[in-house]
Amino acid sequence: MLKTRILYQTSNIIKRMMSSAESDVLFESVNNAGIIVLNRPKALNSLNTSMVTKMLPQLIEWEKTKSLVIIKGAGEKAFCAGGDVKAAIDPVEGPKFFHTEYNVNYLIGKYSIPYVAFMNGITMGGGLGVSVHGRYRVATEKTLIAMPETKIGLFPDVGGSYFLPRLQVNLGLYLGLTGDRLKGKDVVKAGIATHFVSSSRLYELEKLLSRCTSDSEVQSLLSKFNEPPAEFTLADNIKHINYCFAASTIEEIIERLEKVQNEWSVKTLKTLQGMCPGSLKITLRALQRGAQLELAQCLRMEYRLATRATLNHDFPEGVRALLIDKDNNPQWKPKTLAEVDDNYVEGYFKKLPADKELQFFDSKL
Incomplete structure (x- = not known):
């Protein structure tokens, strides 16, 4: 009898191990908590x-x-480095991926129970989509965030048009256009994370959180673990960010940066020059419009943009140049900001055919 029980238990352990090895996302039920583990550590847990x-x-x-x-996220390097853009550039598979991903983003944004994201390690693009819309976002000293989409011919999606323009003093427009990175406690100062906890304490925090029965208990526990933020590393340039990125066009942003003439502005100008011209103008318009929209409306708008990105030149070309061939020499079309006219930009924002629009798995919308 004992031998049979041991064999049964061993068999179950092996099955679980095999399942873990094969599954790209794991779901665990621990006490009162449901735990999601993004389980593609070799791919930095990209979605x-x-x-x-x-x-x-x-x-x-x-x-x-x-x-x-x-x-x-599984492993030590990343929470989630973004979406699998090599697959997303496919005109058939890309929209399928974005459709489901944006539904997940929307559900997290309206989730009625506490949603706690451990943003430990690299958190970019789609990784922000499955964290920043949640009620609680925990950064650690290993956290590194960015929305680098303009570099690959895309735009900050996964609700980026909603949360970026709502950050303080035009910081979101700066982050969305330049893809600049923030680390550790800066992620809290920027308003992207809600708490900072040392990575060495996450295991203990998780165990205690799993026993919580209410939002007030979760909030109280997170407050006990939270460490006070340090001075924002962008503090000296916040006034410049606010001034430059308040401009209504990319060309005017560049003019203002040229007027500032300090180390930060020179670096920022160089960064913008390396981005896809079409993406810069599409991104700015999306963020300007998103500031006035609800999350669901932003995601619908972004789905139109993403669907059209899979059908146009720049997104596939950016992924080819930076991630596939890695020649780092994308040939953008249009090639310059001057060639990106209003008709080109507005073409991305037009409604899709009714049966192609983003549908939420919520009959109320």
Whole structure:
């Protein structure tokens, strides 16, 4: 009898190990918490269609049965380095991925129970989409965030048009256009993370969070673990960011940066010159419009932009140049800011055919 039980237990352990080895996202039920583990450490836990397709129904179920949800990344390097853009450039598969991913982003944004993201390590693009819309976002000394999409011919999506323009003093426009990176406590100062906790304490925090039964308990516990932020490393240039990125066009932003004439402005100008011209203008317009829209409206707008990006030249070309061939020499079309006219930009924003528009898995919308 004992031998049979041991064999049974061993078999179950092996099955779980095999499942863990094969599954790109893991779901665990621990006490009162549902725990999501993004499980592609070799790919820095970048999101693919398989992962977001599994996450959506699990999040819907846990909202009804759990007291909170915790999401984290496998391994030490990354929470989630973004979406799998090599697959996303496909005109058929890309929109399928974006459709499900944006539904996950929207669900997180309206989640009725506490959603706690452990943003430990690299957190970029799609990684912000599955963290920043949640109620609680925990940064550590290993956290490194960025929205680098303008470099690959895309735009800051996953609700970027919603959360970026809502950051302080035009900081979101600066981050969205330049792809600049923030680390550690700066992520809290920027308003992207809500708490800072040393990575060595995350295991303990997770165990205690799993026992919480209410939002007030979660909030109290996070406050106990939270460390006070240090001075913002961008503090000396916040006034310049506010001034330069308040401009209504990319050309005027560049003019203002040229007037500032300090080390930061020279570096920022060089960065913008390396970005896709079409992406810069599309991004600025999306962020300007997103400032006046609700999350669902932003995601619908972004879905139109993303769908058209898969059909146009720049997004596939940017991914080719930076991630596939790695020649770092993208040939943008249009090639210059002057060639990116209003008709080109507005073409991305036009409504899709009714059956191609983003549909939320919520009948109320």
